Amino acid sequence: MLEAIRTVLRKLPNDVGLFAYGRCVFISIGLGSFGMTLPGRISSHLVDRRTRNMWLIILDERVPDDEVQGTIAHEIAHAWLKHDQISIDIPETCEVDAALLTKSWGFTGKGTDPDYCDRPYRQLHESNNVKS
Numbered sequence: 001m002l003e004a005i006r007t008v009l010r011k012l013p014n015d016v017g018l019f020a021y022g023r024c025v026f027i028s029i030g031l032g033s034f035g036m037t038l039p040g041r042i043s044s045h046l047v048d049r050r051t052r053n054m055w056l057i058i059l060d061e062r063v064p065d066d067e068v069q070g071t072i073a074h075e076i077a078h079a080w081l082k083h084d085q086i087s088i089d090i091p092e093t094c095e096v097d098a099a100l101l102t103k104s105w106g107f108t109g110k111g112t113d114p115d116y117c118d119r120p121y122r123q124l125h126e127s128n129n130v131k132s
């Protein structure tokens with residue numbers, strides 16, 4: 001996973017790569033989803049302990065090889081776009097926005113597919129509408 005992260009950081013546009021080096025902390029654990037990005041108030045910079053605009057990116061070791069770079073880049077896109085996934089103010093288009101940005105950076109795979117990335121949120125929204 002570390003080598004995949006390094007590769008993605010090298011492929012990103014320079015400003016995004018610098019942002020990811022300085023503002024994102026990556027951890028890899030065995031989750032049931034490909035990845036998740038959380039705001040810095042639950043994480044902090046390793047050296048100066050700041051939390052503002054810091055992002056914790058959680059990655060799943062089991063992401064298939066052909067999806068790993070797109071997944072990492074997709075999670076960095078969430079951080080770059082300041083998508084606070086534990087806030088009620090997160091834009092409804094966050095998954096589409098992150099997927100399109102990831103694609104614009106030249107990555108491929110499910111992390112660049114707006115329809116794939118947005119599907120769980122649409123299904124949740126649709127099921128909420130059925131209940132009301």
Ligand SMILES: [Zn+2]
Nearest residue numbers: 074095098117
């Ligand atoms: Zn996403």
